[in-house]
Amino acid sequence: MIILILIASILMASISIIQFKNEAKDYHQERLDRKEFAIKEHINYVLSTTTYPLTPENLRLIFKDKIHELSDIHNLEINIYSLEGKLLKSSKSTFSVDKVAPPIPNYILKLVQSSVDKRYVDIKNIDGVKNRSSYSQIKDDKFKPLGILNLPYVEDDGFYETELREFLLRLSQVYSFMLVIAFALAYFLSSYITKSLKTISDKINETSLNQKNEKIVIEANSKEINSLINAYNQMVDKLEESASKLAQSEREQAWREMAKQVAHEIKNPLTPMRLTVQSFQRKFDPNDPDLKQKLNDYSKTMIQQIDTMSSVASAFSNFASMPAQQNENLNVVDVVELALDIFNEDYIVFESNKEEIISKLDRTQLIRIITNLVKNATQSIPEDQEEKQVLVSVNEVEDNVIISVKDNGIGINPENIDYIFEPKFTTKTSGMGLGLGIIKNIIENYKGTITFETEPGKGSTFIVSLPIVK
Numbered sequence: 001m002i003i004l005i006l007i008a009s010i011l012m013a014s015i016s017i018i019q020f021k022n023e024a025k026d027y028h029q030e031r032l033d034r035k036e037f038a039i040k041e042h043i044n045y046v047l048s049t050t051t052y053p054l055t056p057e058n059l060r061l062i063f064k065d066k067i068h069e070l071s072d073i074h075n076l077e078i079n080i081y082s083l084e085g086k087l088l089k090s091s092k093s094t095f096s097v098d099k100v101a102p103p104i105p106n107y108i109l110k111l112v113q114s115s116v117d118k119r120y121v122d123i124k125n126i127d128g129v130k131n132r133s134s135y136s137q138i139k140d141d142k143f144k145p146l147g148i149l150n151l152p153y154v155e156d157d158g159f160y161e162t163e164l165r166e167f168l169l170r171l172s173q174v175y176s177f178m179l180v181i182a183f184a185l186a187y188f189l190s191s192y193i194t195k196s197l198k199t200i201s202d203k204i205n206e207t208s209l210n211q212k213n214e215k216i217v218i219e220a221n222s223k224e225i226n227s228l229i230n231a232y233n234q235m236v237d238k239l240e241e242s243a244s245k246l247a248q249s250e251r252e253q254a255w256r257e258m259a260k261q262v263a264h265e266i267k268n269p270l271t272p273m274r275l276t277v278q279s280f281q282r283k284f285d286p287n288d289p290d291l292k293q294k295l296n297d298y299s300k301t302m303i304q305q306i307d308t309m310s311s312v313a314s315a316f317s318n319f320a321s322m323p324a325q326q327n328e329n330l331n332v333v334d335v336v337e338l339a340l341d342i343f344n345e346d347y348i349v350f351e352s353n354k355e356e357i358i359s360k361l362d363r364t365q366l367i368r369i370i371t372n373l374v375k376n377a378t379q380s381i382p383e384d385q386e387e388k389q390v391l392v393s394v395n396e397v398e399d400n401v402i403i404s405v406k407d408n409g410i411g412i413n414p415e416n417i418d419y420i421f422e423p424k425f426t427t428k429t430s431g432m433g434l435g436l437g438i439i440k441n442i443i444e445n446y447k448g449t450i451t452f453e454t455e456p457g458k459g460s461t462f463i464v465s466l467p468i469v470k
Contacts, residue, residue: 028132032121032153036134039074039151043138046070047146054140059147060088067091079150080138085109088147104148108135112148129154169249173242180204180239183232204232265438268371269305272342276301279344301342308364325362325445327469332357332366332401336394339370345378345390352394357401360469361446369439373405373462376436380409380460396468400448403464411456420452 046066052058063070063080071078071091078091085104111120112135119136132153137145184204215233280298288294333352340350370392377390391406412420421440443450446466454460 028130028153032132032134032151035074035076035153036136036149036151039070039076039078040136040138040149042070042073043149047138047140054146056082056146059138063089077152079152081148081150083145083147085148104135104150109148111135112137118145166249169245173246176239176242180235183235265368266309268368268375269308271375272371273302273305275344276305276342297341300338304338304364304367305342308368325365327360327362329358330361330363330366332359332361332403333394335363335366336370336392336403339367340374340392342371343374343378345388347388348374348378348390348392350392350394354394354396357394357396357468358470359401359466361466365442369442369464370403370405372436372439373464377405377407377409377460377462380407380411382410385409399468400465401468403466404461406459406461408459411458411460412452412454413456417454421450 046062047054050062052062059080059082067078067080067089068091079087080089081087081104085106085108087103108120108122112118117136119134122133122135124131124133134149134151134153136149138147138149140146215236216229276298280294285291333354333356337350337352340348374390374392381388381390385408387408389406389408391404393402393404393406395402395404421436440450443464443466446469448464448466450462450464452460452462
């Protein structure tokens, strides 16, 4: 039985290693394909809007400055070569590019030219790290080749390797526990054969992963039984060591998750605080007749954001994921309008069908909901978009207060719709992706709902419904 368990564990570990490697390979290939598709779409847009004639000779001028912008947006090195393989432009810093950059090898040029989709991915191992390099043709609006796009991509398997190590650790713990059960069963069966094994059987039946297990200290006449006792004692040592490692791993994981959440919650008020200070510095006028009122509004805004950070810090000290609710009677219209004062964008518009909608809510958590939704809305609008608009509305519908945040940004891709409220999911290049997940929990704690409507390329509307509690 023990041999079968060991064989099963080895087979399971081998299959898992192969599966993780295949997943890593598929992931890198798909990620490179997505990156290349997005960059080529961006390049086509640049070509369609440039004032230069679309000729191979003008590629250097067209992408003189744009190539660095493309590289920053997509977080990937970009090289543009002529059809003969000579480097025209690179997103590398000038000092990091050789004076005479090596051309594309002839065999790659031939493979690109001969392929159906005019594309070739070259894979090489450099110092034990797999490097993928994609080569594809850049074409004008009449599908005439202008040059060759090169995207170097270095595979980073650190995440998959960490996941694999943790999986194998858990697998070894499971099979260690199975070994304990196997030993217990063997001792239990032996009790029917000889009475001398009764003590051993009792000890094994008391063995548990969740408690400190005692060793067997009896001396038996049988050599086989003594060997069995020694094996059990060694197993108890290993089990205690494994339990200690497991407990430490769980504590570390819990602290990591808590740290990520707290960091995200503290970062949210920091950005509006910085914007508020900058706005106050820029608009400060000591001769302004409304200076006292503006100072009061400024102080209120800063105090609210500081209170938000203080609540998160207090919650972290108590090892809780969110601050406890401090409900009070609020005019939701005033609180939402005050929360918008921290944003400097002049295209943010507020409206309400009533001047006063009273409900019993936590002021800090309501401000967190508005701040997060409006911040996401402004970030979804491209910087180069001419007409920008974010409409925030508060309305009373029956016994609910409806808060909606509507933007005319890029919208949400259909493949991301099902994951938009999942923790750690984000379409941004930075951030932990916890914001929407956290405010969803806040809203559901009030028996409310949050939904959204979106149309790619035209914008999104997030709708929060909270019951009015008198």
